[in-house]
Amino acid sequence: SYELTQPPSVSVSPGQTARITCSGDALPKQYAHWYQQKPGQAPVMVIYKDSERPSGIPERFSGSSTGTTVTLTISGVQAEDEADYYCQSADSSSTYVFGTGTKVTVL
Amino acid sequence: QVTLKESGPALVKTTQTLTLTCTFSGFSLSTNEMRVIWIRQPPGKALEWLAHIDWDDDRFYRTSLKTRLTISKDTSKNQVVLTMTNMDPVDTATYYCARIFYGSGNYGMDVWGQGTTVTVSS
Numbered sequence: 001s002y003e004l005t006q007p008p009s010v011s012v013s014p015g016q017t018a019r020i021t022c023s024g025d026a027l028p029k030q031y032a033h034w035y036q037q038k039p040g041q042a043p044v045m046v047i048y049k050d051s052e053r054p055s056g057i058p059e060r061f062s063g064s065s066t067g068t069t070v071t072l073t074i075s076g077v078q079a080e081d082e083a084d085y086y087c088q089s090a091d092s093s094s095t096y097v098f099g100t101g102t103k104v105t106v107l
Numbered sequence: 108q109v110t111l112k113e114s115g116p117a118l119v120k121t122t123q124t125l126t127l128t129c130t131f132s133g134f135s136l137s138t139n140e141m142r143v144i145w146i147r148q149p150p151g152k153a154l155e156w157l158a159h160i161d162w163d164d165d166r167f168y169r170t171s172l173k174t175r176l177t178i179s180k181d182t183s184k185n186q187v188v189l190t191m192t193n194m195d196p197v198d199t200a201t202y203y204c205a206r207i208f209y210g211s212g213n214y215g216m217d218v219w220g221q222g223t224t225v226t227v228s229s
Contacts, residue, residue: 001170033215035154042203042222043154048215086154088215094167096144096156 002026002091004099011105018074020102022087025068030090032070034063037084046085047072074104082106109133111143111204111220119194121229129187129204129220136162136182140209143187144216145178147200155200159207160187194227201225 004024012018022032032050035043045054047063050070060075070089074081087099115127129143136143144159158168158178168176177190187204201224205216 031214035216037154042219043216044219045215045217048213048217052213054213054217088154094165095169096159098146098154098156101153 002097004087004089004097006085006087006099006102008100009103009105011107012074012077013107014079015076018077018081018104020072020074020085020087020104021069022071022099023069024089024097024099026091027065027068027070027089032063032065032087032089034061034072035086035088036081037086038082043086077104077106079106109206109218111206111218113202113204113220113223115202115223115225117224118226118228121195121227123194125189125191125194125198125225127189127191127202127204127223127225129189131185131187131204131206131220134206134208136160136180136185136187138162138208138210142207142209143180144205144207145187145189146203146205146216147198148203148222149197149200154203157202158189196227196229199225199227 034047036046037043046061050065051063062073064071085102111131141162145157160166160178175192180187201222203222205219
């Protein structure tokens with residue numbers, strides 16, 4: 001079955017830049033979206049269609065895509081950005097897949 | 108304001124059938140290009156897509172669970188119901204519903220419910 005692979009963890013100091021990758025064979029053909037999930041809370045969309053930012057999401061969140069890898073970048077990381085992050089895409093027009101998840105720790 | 112809320116039993120026994128309801132407001136599932144999705148998350152694990160239903164009543168299921176899942180909608184009540192048969196302890200998870208509105212240009216799950224936790228015990 002189709003998988004999206006993320007690094008299990010990323011550690012970053014406040015004010016620095018965190019980059020989270022997501023790899024999958026179908027990513028050149030399908031949009032990727034990113035979700036932030038804090039402990040005990042539902043996921044929140046932070047990036048859609050590879051690089052679009054929903055209203056209300058801080059500008060420090062950005063997304064990019066190159067071939068089979070998409071990247072979520074958090075510039076000027078703040079303590080409140082500590083969370084799990086999941087990429088999500090489709091393996092066809094009608095079925096969905098989530099990434100393995102990345103825990104971002106702010107040192 | 109768009110909101111979704113999941114409801115259902117917190118505890119089910121092995122082999123029983125789970126019925127979960129997603130009640131939403133702020134949008135209609137009769138609107139073209141609207142979709143409601145069910146996702147689950149076992150404790151400490153990643154999110155997992157289960158099923159979704161479209162405005163035109165098209166339905167799609169996770170392949171590995173297809174024989175156990177049924178999704179339906181009641182447009183007049185603004186509800187989507189998911190049933191899962193033959194529950195097992197490995198189905199213990201938080202279950203979320205979310206929506207996608209392609210008509211907005213956003214192809215992602217832009218609004219999520221708060222989730223409901225289901226424990227399966229023998």
